Amino acid sequence: MRFLAVILSLICILRADAAEVPSNEPGYLVRVWQSQDGLPGNVVRSLVQASDGYLWVATAEGVARFDGFEFEVIEPEGDMRRNRLAFSRLFTTSGGQVWAATHQGGLLRSNLGRFTQVVDDSRTAAPPVVTQLIEDADGIIYFKSGPVIQKIDANGEITRVTPASDLSRKFEEDLKKQQLDGRVMDGTARFALHDRRGRIWSAGVSGGLTVAKPGEPEVAIQLPDNGQGYGVNELLEDVEGNIWVASPIAGLVRIRQARVEVPDANQGQTERAVYALREDRAGTWWIANRRGGVNRWTADGFQHFELTRSVNPRPAAALFEDRDSRLWVATRDGSVFKFEEGSFGQQFAKTQIPSKVRSITQDSKGVLWFGGSQGLASSVGETVRQYGKESGVGDLDVTVLSPFSDGRIIAGSSTGTVLLGDEKGFQTIGKSEALMYQWVSGILPLTAKENWFSTLGGGLFLWNGETWSCFDANDGIPDSRLTSIVNDEMGHLWMGSLGGIIRADRNELLNHLRNPALPVRWLVLDHTDGLPSRECVGGYQPACWRAHDGVLWFPTGGGIARVHPDLVTANTIAPPVYLQKVRANGVVQPAESGTITTSPGRARLEFHFVGISLGAPEKVTYRARLAGLDEAWRELGSQRVAAFEAVPPGKYTFEVVAVNGDGLPSASAARIPVVIRPHIWETGWFYLSGGALILSTAIGIGWLAARLRMKRRIALLKIRSARESERTRIARDLHDDLGASLTEISILAALAAEDAEKTPFQQPLEQLSVKTKHAVGSLDEIVWAVNPREDTLRSLVDYLAAFAHEFLDIARIPLRLDTAREIPDLPVPTSQRHAVFLATREVLNNVVKHSQATTVMLRFTLADGALEICIEDNGRGFNLEYAQGGNGLGNLSQRMQEVGGSCRIETGPTKGTIVFLTLPLSAAGKHL
Secondary structure (H helix, E strand, C coil): HHHHHHHHHHHCCCCCCCCCECCCCCEEEEEEEEEHHCCCCEEEEEEECCCCCCEEEEEECEEEEEECEEEEEEEEEEEHCCCCCEEEEEEEEEHCCCCEEECCCCCCECCCCEEEEECCCCCCCCCCEEEEEECCCCCCCCEEECCCEEEECCCCCEEEEECCHHHHHHHHHHHHHHHHHCCCCCCCCCCCCEEECCCCECCCCCCCEECCCCCCEEEEEECCCHHHCCCCCCCCCCCCCCEEECCCCCCCCEEEEEECCCCCCCCCCCCCCCCEEEHHHHHHHCEEEECEEEEECCCCCCEEEECCCCCCCCCCEEEECCCCEEEEEEEECCCCCEEECCEEEECCCCCCCCCCEEEEEEEECEEEEEEEEEEEEEEEECCCEEEEHHHHCCCCCCCEEECCCCEEEEEEECCCCEEEEEEEEEEEEEECCCCCCEEEEEEEEECEEEEEEEEECEEEEEEECCCEEEECCCCCCCCCCEEEEEEEECCCEEEEEEEEEEEHHHHHHHHHHHHHCCCCCCECCCCCHHCCCCCCCCCCEECECCCCCCEEEEEEEEEEEEEHHCCCCCCCCCEEEEEEEEECEEEEEEEHHHCEEEEECCCEEEEEEEEEECCHHHHCEEEEEECCCCCCCCECCCCEEEEEEEECCCCEEHHHHHHHCCCCECCCEEEEEEEEECCCCCCCCHHHCCCHHHHHHHHHHHHHHHHHHHHHHHHHHHHHHHHHHHHHHHHHHHHHHHHHHHHHHHHHHHHHHHCCCCCCCCHHHHHHHHHHHHHHHHHHHHHHHHCHHHHHHHHHHHHHHHHHHHHHHHCCCEEEEEEECCCCCCCCCHHHHHHHHHHHHHHHHHHHHHHHCCCEEEEEEEECEEEEEEECCCCCCCHHHCCCCHHHHHHHHHHHHHCCCCEEEEECCCCCCCEEEEHHHHHHHHHC
């Protein structure tokens, strides 16, 4: 009963939360997980780390797999779930496989998140327990249960073997290895773990844990409840060098090397919250804290100095040691003080300039510079000078000052403006937009071509003397809210931030600027490394300091943080990353399914994953992409879920990479194919079928339209053919019947006139003969116009030339004819031929009746797709304006316009007359 009461009291007072707590021994951090954190039970019996990186924990209540965040309980298959299995020890083999032995002599093997029974539990009392399990090069498993050695072949068959010398030697080597790895093999003896750094971790029989470094005495590790009666079942060192403790009553414990040292309150601090600090040339530390005043800290102790006698003293905002080893202190929104003869005295009492100072520096000439909310000022002796717009400073809130390599000083402001200059004046080398209007918190000038600037929100900037470059979240910087920057003289830049202490390699930064494809590995120190507060203080100077011994000091809201740069080694174990589950449209699909296939239509995809870094799982960050949708990687930070909304149908591959807290990415990405099925109307064959249907419909419609047009053309051709046949018949009948009859009447009338000579009938008969001849001529014109065989351009030209020659011969006027060499057989409809003929005849008739011409020129020309008929005489001409008042010329123009042509006349008194009749051949086609 007494033993039980002790256990219960220990359980009640042990730390139950999973917060990181620094041990009393500097350099080690202890964290505890218990049942309220997801551990199956607080009685932990065995630990192994599988080859896939997961930590397996065997407790009295079951076995769980741990990824650094969550415990996944591994259940037995089938009916074994109803049995309470008393697990005793865990073993691991290749391929991430884990074996669990029970106190009843049973053996189980992990398989796809479940345990499969390999050896059944014995029903006898105190059965032999599996104490060793090894794997040979061929994958054959051997295990030892009591003195018996058995073999499990590839088919799962178990046979008892008589060990040969080689097999016995392997079991002896495995026994020694387990003892060195921190396992109790005899159940009573004090055991130890020999880690890879040569340290020995020892667990006492009565509890507690100690570590002994080579050549140094043992150091007790501060365990919960001071380790009183703190039993240890097993010890384990994982691949990252973390030490794990399996406690029989207190759960799972992790011990890891701290990378940040935190002095306690007895080491020079009257207040945990520190604003600024610096070490003077004598090795004395000056520390400004929240309560006001300044602490002086030496090897003999610390001393507090108040700057003013105010009830509510103002804290110091800036500390500076000049070239004469005098300490200057500026209070926040207050005055400037100087330390002389053991006390602080107020400076610039009369002018109060400068005041409200945030930063102090000194140039190569010994001039002191003060920057603050009231701008920039300098001091030489008792002479104080304020710099304004006339000096290129303007109305700036100066936040930080630093000497430049050529003797000038650099000043940064709260709006991102950066100035460079001296007493002669300043020039702006960095405009606010170049530094994204962010508060300049630190300046680190290394050379004239390499000047680094930290900003409170914009990240890290570099000025090479001409241009500015930026490192922000797009370049992987863990936190852009930088409060300070310092050089460790070992090739690294260290920056305080509101998210911890950040380290970056200078060469990697410069190489990244030259080639953005080269990554920058950012190392982050936070509470998991022993940092008392993840927020490094900013707005005060100096906000970080490199001591004479190379140690870096950072003021934080929880105290001073000290970092030994030479002892901070990066975690070189690439974190493996695994997909845990996938949600497609809200439905969970196991990641082991190989390919994720969704229902038709756009899908919402949600991927859950984890990167294994057991030392600092909170610092693991992720980048992911859905190849096929976006090729660029998304920076997810520490978020272990990636969601994609309304992803269209198609084939994709999701990929995710984990990056540990020291900037090392996974060796390979975890990936899974995703197929989003389309609706029927979104498939390719549907588009092809639809396209084929549309094309077929279009072809069918086109064929029907063409067929209808063809039918219409055939009908028109039939009508035209019938019309032309009728025109041919009419022309033949007119010529053969009416023409012959008129010719006969003309001949008979002429003969009758001869017979009736000198009688009253002679003159009427002669008139009848003449009239009949005129009627025959008119009939000939009508036959020519009606005959479809004459519907050509050549026929028109030939007929007009013959008519003009015959008409002018009667009037005894010579005709000169000029015709184009080749007149094509272009179709000219009857209406146009007749209209052109009548217009030509009208012109010739006017020539004979009115012009008194002695010669006429008739010219036919083909040019620009038109037939031009030019009729020119050498007659007396006429007044064109007067003649246009009559009907003749107007009818002539109207006749030509009706068939798409035109008429143009050039004439004048005594100048002769030229008439141009133009018929566009394209217009002729329209009248067909």
